[in-house]
Amino acid sequence: MSVAAISHPDTLIGEPMREKLAGFARTLRDNGFKIGLAETRDALSVLAGPRGTRAATLKSALRALFCATHSDWERFDEIFDAYWQGRHMRQARMLASAPRGGQARARRLGDAGPQQGETGLPDRTERRSDGESDMAGDGRGRREGASSAENLATVDMRHIVDPADVARTHALAARLARVMRARLVRREQVRRRGRRLDLRRTIHRNVSHGGTLVDLAWRRRKLKPLRLVLLLDASGSMSMYTAFFVRFLHGVVDAFREAEAFVFHTRLAHVSASLRDRDVARAVDKLSLMAQGIGGGTRIGESLATFNRWHARRVINSRTAVMIVSDGYDTGEAEKLGEEMRRLRRRCRRIVWLNPLIGWRDYTPAARGMQAALPYVDLFAPAHNLASLAALEPYLARI
Amino acid sequence: MTEPRDSNVTLDRDHISDRLAAAGYIADRDIATALWLMDFLKRPLLLEGEAGVGKTEVAKALAAVHGAELIRLQCYEGLDQNAALYEWNYQRQLLAIKTREGIGENADAIEEHIFSERYLLERPLLAAIRREKRPVLLIDEVDRADEEFEAFLLELLSDFQVSIPELGTIKATAIPRVVLTSNGTRELSDALRRRCLYHYVDFPEVDREAKIILTRTPGIDTALALQVARMVAAVRKEDLRKVPGVAETLDWAATLAGLGVHDLRQEPEAVHETMLCLLKTHEDRARLTREVSDRLLGKVA
Numbered sequence: 001m002s003v004a005a006i007s008h009p010d011t012l013i014g015e016p017m018r019e020k021l022a023g024f025a026r027t028l029r030d031n032g033f034k035i036g037l038a039e040t041r042d043a044l045s046v047l048a049g050p051r052g053t054r055a056a057t058l059k060s061a062l063r064a065l066f067c068a069t070h071s072d073w074e075r076f077d078e079i080f081d082a083y084w085q086g087r088h089m090r091q092a093r094m095l096a097s098a099p100r101g102g103q104a105r106a107r108r109l110g111d112a113g114p115q116q117g118e119t120g121l122p123d124r125t126e127r128r129s130d131g132e133s134d135m136a137g138d139g140r141g142r143r144e145g146a147s148s149a150e151n152l153a154t155v156d157m158r159h160i161v162d163p164a165d166v167a168r169t170h171a172l173a174a175r176l177a178r179v180m181r182a183r184l185v186r187r188e189q190v191r192r193r194g195r196r197l198d199l200r201r202t203i204h205r206n207v208s209h210g211g212t213l214v215d216l217a218w219r220r221r222k223l224k225p226l227r228l229v230l231l232l233d234a235s236g237s238m239s240m241y242t243a244f245f246v247r248f249l250h251g252v253v254d255a256f257r258e259a260e261a262f263v264f265h266t267r268l269a270h271v272s273a274s275l276r277d278r279d280v281a282r283a284v285d286k287l288s289l290m291a292q293g294i295g296g297g298t299r300i301g302e303s304l305a306t307f308n309r310w311h312a313r314r315v316i317n318s319r320t321a322v323m324i325v326s327d328g329y330d331t332g333e334a335e336k337l338g339e340e341m342r343r344l345r346r347r348c349r350r351i352v353w354l355n356p357l358i359g360w361r362d363y364t365p366a367a368r369g370m371q372a373a374l375p376y377v378d379l380f381a382p383a384h385n386l387a388s389l390a391a392l393e394p395y396l397a398r399i
Numbered sequence: 400m401t402e403p404r405d406s407n408v409t410l411d412r413d414h415i416s417d418r419l420a421a422a423g424y425i426a427d428r429d430i431a432t433a434l435w436l437m438d439f440l441k442r443p444l445l446l447e448g449e450a451g452v453g454k455t456e457v458a459k460a461l462a463a464v465h466g467a468e469l470i471r472l473q474c475y476e477g478l479d480q481n482a483a484l485y486e487w488n489y490q491r492q493l494l495a496i497k498t499r500e501g502i503g504e505n506a507d508a509i510e511e512h513i514f515s516e517r518y519l520l521e522r523p524l525l526a527a528i529r530r531e532k533r534p535v536l537l538i539d540e541v542d543r544a545d546e547e548f549e550a551f552l553l554e555l556l557s558d559f560q561v562s563i564p565e566l567g568t569i570k571a572t573a574i575p576r577v578v579l580t581s582n583g584t585r586e587l588s589d590a591l592r593r594r595c596l597y598h599y600v601d602f603p604e605v606d607r608e609a610k611i612i613l614t615r616t617p618g619i620d621t622a623l624a625l626q627v628a629r630m631v632a633a634v635r636k637e638d639l640r641k642v643p644g645v646a647e648t649l650d651w652a653a654t655l656a657g658l659g660v661h662d663l664r665q666e667p668e669a670v671h672e673t674m675l676c677l678l679k680t681h682e683d684r685a686r687l688t689r690e691v692s693d694r695l696l697g698k699v700a
């Protein structure tokens with residue numbers, strides 16, 4: 001923002017000060033703070049106000065004004081101290097020596113998690129229209145590919161090697177994700193039926209009947225769509241399936257109004273933001289890179305613990321289904337996995353565990369981790385090909 | 400502080416911190432500034448923080464500071480305008496229709512009559528904008544309400560007027576001081592965040608918590624209050640499902656004081672047994688065994 005933009009009627013504030021403040025706002029904005037003109041103007045009036053000259057007041061006042069989230073709050077002091085070291089604000093330096101109490105730091109909301117909300121999720125309507133145009137764009141191609149797609153749907157993903165086939169598999173996965181969402185929404189509308197009387201409207205309508213309730217008005221219960229949280233295992237043992245599921249993840253996050261995606265191998269990463277990239281190929285590439293395990297095995301239990309502790313409260317509500325895609329080969333302790341599964345179970349509505357290995361002949365869930373997790377899983381299903389994924393749709397719609 | 404208070408008067412920041420102290424609220428340094436800024440910039444204040452850190456207390460303290468009425472709206476999933484804004488008194492309306500019909504009034508007149516002020520039930524939001532004196536409006540746990548409600552709230556907070564189809568537009572007589580709290584169960588919209596001043600309420604530091612215990616628990620001595628505060632701070636660092644809040648601390652302090660405990664070190668048994676004031680789930684209870692509580696005690700006392 002230019003200095004002129006925050007010209008203020010109050011002439012008490014000199015030009016250098018105004019400049020300095022504008023610079024501070026710019027610094028904060030560069031650090032991901034969402035600061036508009038209104039905030040800067042308000043900051044100026046604080047500065048011109050009765051307490052503006054006191055460093056102690058100024059710092060906390062600007063903090064209250066410029067911060068919008070907890071992560072802003074955490075970083076503000078540092079940025080403030082770093083910026084106001086100049087000649088205009090000598091007292092600020094003294095303040096810097098008083099850090100806030102460090103206890104209970106680890107407990108704070110989203111502290112260790114990735115910066116939430118910082119990345120600025122694209123507007124929902126925007127996203128949806130984008131999805132629609134996408135669909136319209138490849139609508140023709142879809143019809144063309146139908147017969148061979150059916151073929152592909154039943155082939156184990158491990159055996160799809162031809163690049164063209166791979167591309168088509170991915171397109172199919174994205175479409176599937178969209179179809180799942182579309183059906184869910186339609187179903188919800190069919191269910192709309194009056195449950196409760198709308199008294200206000202009823203009385204309005206029946207004044208002319210002398211208050212005898214002849215013509216009843218009903219209130220409809222608005223059903224909310226299902227929220228889907230996906231946890232994808234990207235460890236070495238899953239590598240043959242990862243690329244495919246990343247594509248599926250993208251489709252789901254794109255199509256569902258409420259969906260969150262996480263990828264884990266030895267650690268857990270929140271990837272919804274990178275999946276919302278408009279450029280599908282770029283998003284998938286980016287994520288495939290992130291998903292590449294560095295070796296060292298899978299820590300499903302620990303990743304789930306991270307999820308439970310830092311993300312679950314924000315992303316899970318009573319209408320949430322959690323979908324875990326993993327082969328269940330855990331190099332951590334099985335007890336830990338069982339414990340975390342139990343915690344997760346209490347929070348969400350359903351847990352679906354998709355295991356590509358079920359598709360293999362003679363598979364029994366013998367892995368210790370899998371054994372520990374199974375009691376808390378509502379649906380344990382194969383996910384080695386597209387048909388098995390499609391078979392999930394009626395189940396999800398019933399949740 | 401016995402001087403008469405007019406809630407319509409804006410206060411100086413130092414006055415606010417004085418009055419906060421007088422109201423028995425042990426404030427951290429920043430909150431007084433935030434409360435002053437609310438008046439100075441005429442923006443609502445959004446408080447975030449874990450459950451039990453005393454977000455609601457801030458609103459109560461603010462009401463006490465200004466000598467204002469506290470109007471509270473508790474949000475929940477599915478909260479709609481009928482529950483938040485206004486509702487018609489249907490029983491009385493039906494009765495009125497019947498009696499007026501008896502004396503032969505026509506339908507239009509009846510309708511006019513029954514949709515008048517007399518039959519209107521105020522809900523918190525409407526109540527807040529129709530007071531003579533500026534009240535404090537506490538919108539508690541706004542993250543529990545739906546996104547639609549949040550949008551509606553945003554509109555109300557910028558215009559301070561509501562329109563009731565049957566009555567017309569009602570403008571605020573006095574702009575309420577608005578405090579919103581959120582536990583972070585859902586991300587709030589950027590628009591709402593931008594509209595508000597922000598304050599993150601953390602668990603109080605040991606000293607401040609000890610002061611809170613001292614003011615709120617009659618008959619407790621300073622040494623014990625400090626021990627309790629330290630102990631609670633240590634418990635909060637453990638990996639618990641439900642971290643004890645300030646209210647739990649106060650319960651515990653009151654229990655210990657009631658039992659006549661004067662030094663936590665002397666009575667580790669009583670400490671362990673009464674810790675159920677702090678731990679609210681079976682899991683946490685199982686985790687904090689006697690060994691753990693003794694270890695914590697050894698560290699803090």
